[in-house]
Amino acid sequence: MARVPEQASERPATASGPGRVLVAVYAIFAVAATSRAAVQIATRFDEAPVPYVLSAFAAVVYLLATFALARTGILWWRIALVACSVELAGVLVVGTLSVFDQAAFPDAAVWSNYGMGYLFIPLVLPVIGLLWLRRTAPTRTPR
Amino acid sequence: MITGYAIAVALCSLAVAAWAFVLAARNKAPARPLLTGLAVLEVLLLVQVVISVVLLIGGDRPGSMVTFIAYLVGSLLVLPVGAVWALAERTRSSTVILGVACVTVPVLILRMSEVWGGASA
Numbered sequence: 001m002a003r004v005p006e007q008a009s010e011r012p013a014t015a016s017g018p019g020r021v022l023v024a025v026y027a028i029f030a031v032a033a034t035s036r037a038a039v040q041i042a043t044r045f046d047e048a049p050v051p052y053v054l055s056a057f058a059a060v061v062y063l064l065a066t067f068a069l070a071r072t073g074i075l076w077w078r079i080a081l082v083a084c085s086v087e088l089a090g091v092l093v094v095g096t097l098s099v100f101d102q103a104a105f106p107d108a109a110v111w112s113n114y115g116m117g118y119l120f121i122p123l124v125l126p127v128i129g130l131l132w133l134r135r136t137a138p139t140r141t142p143r
Numbered sequence: 144m145i146t147g148y149a150i151a152v153a154l155c156s157l158a159v160a161a162w163a164f165v166l167a168a169r170n171k172a173p174a175r176p177l178l179t180g181l182a183v184l185e186v187l188l189l190v191q192v193v194i195s196v197v198l199l200i201g202g203d204r205p206g207s208m209v210t211f212i213a214y215l216v217g218s219l220l221v222l223p224v225g226a227v228w229a230l231a232e233r234t235r236s237s238t239v240i241l242g243v244a245c246v247t248v249p250v251l252i253l254r255m256s257e258v259w260g261g262a263s264a
Binding site: 016017018019020021023024025027028031035039043 | 207209210213217221225228229231232234236237239240243244247263
């Protein structure tokens with residue numbers, strides 16, 4: 001028997017080649033965002049509940065994106081697409097809100113000021129993620 | 144924390160990171176010398192942890208003990224975890240991952256010294 005007919009395998013997996021660098025950077029942000037949100041919520045949630053909840057939400061999105069990008073298969077590809085899209089929307093919406101309403105965001109969260117405190121990596125990361133997902137998009141299998 | 148030592152470790156990490164990125168630009172997969180560089184960094188970080196623990200036992204108190212310990216543990220984990228992830232597939236991307244892991248170290252050291260100096264998070 002010859003090779004398995006080329007279907008989804010002709011496109012690279014999201015966690016192969018340059019994708020592994022992407023997963024690594026996502027993992028760093030997942031760990032950083034999760035631990036920061038955990039400390040903020042555990043120690044001074046009353047000071048700024050909204051940004052801290054957003055921090056926790058961002059942490060969940062980063063964790064999901066990291067896992068989804070590291071896995072193979074169309075389901076994980078779709079989850080990664082959703083996670084990266086939500087992340088891009090999140091950084092744009094939260095970034096804009098934090099610029100116009102400084103009072104509501106007294107303490108820097110990952111996405112405030114478009115991720116300025118994190119060298120704008122939170123703004124660039126989802127864009128690279130989405131481009132990479134387009135590159136690795138599963139091909140439709142003809143039936 | 145001993146500021147001079149922390150700065151020295153941060154600079155060494157940046158040097159190894161730069162080395163990794165140069166190798167990656169030259170399309171090289173990670174080889175023994177670079178991995179040795181990472182191992183040396185890990186030893187320097189371990190010494191940093193020992194120094195910090197001794198100072199903590201001696202009575203020094205960071206702005207937030209939990210946060211400081213978390214950074215301390217994180218600083219020990221980033222290079223080994225990064226190396227495992229990088230070496231699962233040996234390509235130029237692996238070399239980039241090692242560089243990224245090395246860049247993370249000075250960031251951790253910077254945050255650690257802020258917390259040591261009294262910042263609460």
